Amino acid sequence: MGNLFDRLRGRRDRAKSGHVARERLRLILVHDRTNLSEEQLAQLRDEMIELISKYVDVDRDNVEISVERHQTENWLVANIPLRIDRARRG
Amino acid sequence: MSARVITITSGKGGVGKTTATANIGVALAALGHRVACIDADIGLRNLDVVMGLENRIVYDLVDVVEGRCKLRQAMIKDKRLPELYLIPAAQTRDKTAVSPTDMVRITDKLREDFDFILIDSPAGIERGFRNAVAPADEVVIITNPEVSAVRDADRIIGLIEAEEKGPAMLIINRVKPEMVRRGEMLTVDDVVDVLAIKLLGIVPEDEAVLTSSNRGTPAAMDEHSKAGQAFRNIGRRLTGEDVPFMSLDGGGSILQRFFRMIGGS
Numbered sequence: 437m438g439n440l441f442d443r444l445r446g447r448r449d450r451a452k453s454g455h456v457a458r459e460r461l462r463l464i465l466v467h468d469r470t471n472l473s474e475e476q477l478a479q480l481r482d483e484m485i486e487l488i489s490k491y492v493d494v495d496r497d498n499v500e501i502s503v504e505r506h507q508t509e510n511w512l513v514a515n516i517p518l519r520i521d522r523a524r525r526g
Numbered sequence: 527m528s529a530r531v532i533t534i535t536s537g538k539g540g541v542g543k544t545t546a547t548a549n550i551g552v553a554l555a556a557l558g559h560r561v562a563c564i565d566a567d568i569g570l571r572n573l574d575v576v577m578g579l580e581n582r583i584v585y586d587l588v589d590v591v592e593g594r595c596k597l598r599q600a601m602i603k604d605k606r607l608p609e610l611y612l613i614p615a616a617q618t619r620d621k622t623a624v625s626p627t628d629m630v631r632i633t634d635k636l637r638e639d640f641d642f643i644l645i646d647s648p649a650g651i652e653r654g655f656r657n658a659v660a661p662a663d664e665v666v667i668i669t670n671p672e673v674s675a676v677r678d679a680d681r682i683i684g685l686i687e688a689e690e691k692g693p694a695m696l697i698i699n700r701v702k703p704e705m706v707r708r709g710e711m712l713t714v715d716d717v718v719d720v721l722a723i724k725l726l727g728i729v730p731e732d733e734a735v736l737t738s739s740n741r742g743t744p745a746a747m748d749e750h751s752k753a754g755q756a757f758r759n760i761g762r763r764l765t766g767e768d769v770p771f772m773s774l775d776g777g778g779s780i781l782q783r784f785f786r787m788i789g790g791s
């Protein structure tokens with residue numbers, strides 16, 4: 437929560453513009469390289485999370501989709517962090 | 527041996543195509559290669575000014591295409607170097623005055639007499655870009671460490687791949703080491719990671735680029751310019767030499783660097 441001032445300051449502290457640029461670039465290139473709209477991409481993301489959540493507990497907020505170039509191919513790459521307690525599993 | 531035709535392009539305007547063409551031309555010529563630079567930016571001619579040859583223009587590329595002069599008559603020799611020539615763009619015409627076939631025909635005529643033919647491409651992905659890329663054996667994409675410039679570079683790489691021009695090479699221009707160090711700029715690695723093409727050079731932001739184009743003496747002629755050094759390195763890499771990338775460690779005075787070191791960043 438916190439007041440507006442704290443939230444603004446917090447946001448500025450954690451997001452250096454180089455990092456913001458990297459994230460924005462990743463998203464823009466996903467759109468450019470797949471030709472998918474904002475809504476289509478959101479839907480892809482949601483359905484993918486839905487499917488994988490049937491089997492494992494997904495940390496939804498930190499799922500990250502990108503399109504990477506490998507030689508002449510484009511790869512859709514999804515980073516899907518799980519909510520598995522590593523310490524407890526040993 | 528026949529020349530290598532190398533086109534320098536970017537998508538976005540103002541990222542350094544003309545600067546790079548002039549400086550790589552100078553760098554290659556200083557290594558003893560025979561170099562012809564062609565300004566393919568019809569209507570917005572610039573390369574002549576950056577190279578300092580604007581006062582000697584009589585004929586231009588469109589005059590050649592339309593048969594008003596022989597190719598040789600449109601070639602301006604840079605007297606400071608043994609074998610460096612410029613074919614200027616027309617200033618009062620538009621890009622439709624030249625076709626991709628014209629460009630192929632002109633470069634084919636030059637191939638026997640040169641080692642390198644460098645083509646300065648206009649911005650965009652329209653006719654002017656297609657003119658510049660049509661005769662290319664190799665394409666150099668130039669970008670800045672900025673979201674919009676990298677995005678345009680990505681688009682261009684896609685188009686080049688579709689043309690089967692062989693793998694494009696990348697120059698990242700106007701890198702500001704101090705901003706990178708503060709986390710306020712895309713890093714060279716960020717850009718190379720997303721574009722995933724071979725890195726040909728990293729050119730720092732350098733005032734000498736402006737002062738040297740004020741004077742018409744490309745920075746590559748200036749021993750003390752960091753950007754000039756970066757362009758000379760690019761020239762050597764193009765000839766197959768394995769030159770390590772310059773360290774752009776944030777610059778600053780020795781004292782500043784020392785404090786940074788003990789500060790642990």
Ligand SMILES: Nc1ncnc2c1ncn2[C@@H]1O[C@H](COP(=O)(O)OP(=O)(O)O)[C@@H](O)[C@H]1O
Nearest residue numbers: 539540541542543544545700730731732735736
């Ligand atoms: N490494 C650099 N450091 C400082 N200024 C630069 C650098 N590279 C290019 N510039 C400046 O940026 C501007 C645009 O460069 P230019 O080569 O004309 O771009 P383009 O041909 O892609 O439109 C020019 O004013 C030039 O002096």
Ligand SMILES: [Mg+2]
Nearest residue numbers: 543544567572
């Ligand atoms: Mg230009």
